[in-house]
Amino acid sequence: MSAALPSADARDGDPIPLSALQHAVYCLRQAALIHLERMWEENRFTAEGQVLHGVADKPGSRHARGVRRETSLRLGSRRLGIAGIADLVEFHKSGEGETPYPVEFKRGKAKLHRADEVQLCAQALCLEEMTGRAVPEGALYYAQTKRRLVVPFDTGLRELTEATIAGLREVFASLRTPAAVYRADRCRACSLLDLCRPKSSAKPARRWRDNTLENLLAADVVDP
Template sequence: MASAEEPIPLSALQHAVYCLRQAALIHLERVWAENRFTAEGDVLHAVADKGGSRKARGVRRVLALPLVCHRLNLTGTADLVEFLPGPEGETAFPVEYKRGKPKLHRADEVQLCAQALCLEEMTGRPVPQGALFYAETRRRVTVPFDAELRALTESTALDLAAMLVSRRTPPPTSLRSRCRACSLLELCRPDAVLRPVRQWRDRMLARALE
């Protein structure tokens, strides 16, 4: 099981926004399962994980850059960070590779924003925006790190830290559509966990109507 003193992986924030129970199963109980979506993600990250640095048109591009934020106890690796030249020095621009296409929830944006918080602490310079590159659309989506996204990212990090300290996996709150895309569906079994709760609720309702 994870220790409360261990740094929180940046990827855990993405998991937590998607589903806090999923984050607990992966990072607290060390449960994992592959499906088509996770396999496609592994292939997409294979090139970035090799690391390396090069410069083109004045932009320094660093692959697989290790990141850390001591303030929020976060650690991880950025797929790509572009360091853009400016009059006051370089400005970091993180780029995260993702399979599929842009999503309705903000899980990917939170993971990217957490990278920005790390880069700000490490470089001492503001990181105003970054980008998500989606394999299905082959396009970058620019993500501004505004106050709302920063607040969501920090609150997610605090929720994760509290969960790790408690060492308790939260129960599922509902059976949602995103459960079908989760590689942990068979291990999580949200319907089996929720069924007794629904049956008890139905019994109480029936008694109240008698």
């Protein structure tokens, strides 16, 4: 059943939602459909994610063994124009102060693409700007494996994150949704599959390509 997206979009100069970065890495068209066209469709995977975040997204603060834990913490970066809410940020105390350590909760298990890592790295970039402290790493907690996956925020991931933000900003500024590109490994699990219809969208382009090639070949045959 279709439902309106609960979070803010990135039109009219609003900050880009941190969650949109995950969508953009997975599929730029998906990000535009959700955050520009306001389309959303629940499936089993999104429902499980909602349940998981329903538990995590409760603001609170706890202290234990030199670590301060803040849940549902609001983050933002003026430099990058992004904002959102972190599931959990741990502040590890040392002689020099507190080092932020973002932890994002995800359903399932670690994925082959880097969408989750980019979203987490964006949180780290926000925390660095907000606290003035370096954030060298964070973690992704996957419900299926019940384990944390440590994510170092190295140069490559930081560059990918900032490139994703820039690319998404261009899409939002143009107010144009990218054309569909069917990828079986991602489209089959996408909650927007029936709304996006990537196979149907790709057929006219293929027909145009095939007709153009046929016309060119025919012209080569009849030319003296």
